[in-house]
Amino acid sequence: MLSEGKxxxxxxxxxYAITGSTDDELIKVTCLPENKTSTxxxxxxxxGSILLDEYRVDDKTIWAGYSARSGVVFLNLAHAH
Numbered sequence: 001m002l003s004e005g006k007x008x009x010x011x012x013x014x015x016y017a018i019t020g021s022t023d024d025e026l027i028k029v030t031c032l033p034e035n036k037t038s039t040x041x042x043x044x045x046x047x048g049s050i051l052l053d054e055y056r057v058d059d060k061t062i063w064a065g066y067s068a069r070s071g072v073v074f075l076n077l078a079h080a081h
Contacts, residue, residue, distance in 0.1 A: 004068075005066040005068055006066075008026075008027055008066055008073060009053075009055070009064050009065070009066050009073055010055070011024070012024055012027065012029055012064065012073045012075070013055045013057060013062050013064050013075075014057055016062060016075065016077070017057035017058060017060045017062060018057075022075060022077075024073070027071055027072070027073055028070075028071065028072045028073070029072070029073045029074075029075060030072055030073070030074050030075070031074075031075050031076070031077055032052075032074055032075065032076045033076075034076070035076075036052075036076055037051070037052045037063050037076060038050060038051045038052060038065075039052075039065075039074055041067055041069070041070060041072070043069060043070055048067070048069060050065045050066075050067050050074055051065055052064055052065040052074060052075075052076055053065060062075060062076070062077070063075070063076040064076075
């Protein structure tokens with residue numbers, strides 16, 4: 001069974017792969033610069049690392065990660081091809 005975070009990532013990644021849109025009504029989506037597969041998220045005085053995983057939809061490869069703390073999906077669209 002998929003975790004809630006994985007379900008959210010898959011929804012965002014599939015939408016992007018099909019439509020090219022990063023818009024989502026339920027969650028914030030942040031695009032990372034080219035070649036970044038991780039980011040450091042700071043909320044208040046606490047920091048946490050977000051590691052992106054590789055997802056394949058049809059012939060596209062998209063790197064994505066989810067922060068349950070902030071409710072944000074991070075995408076690296078430069079890797080999508």
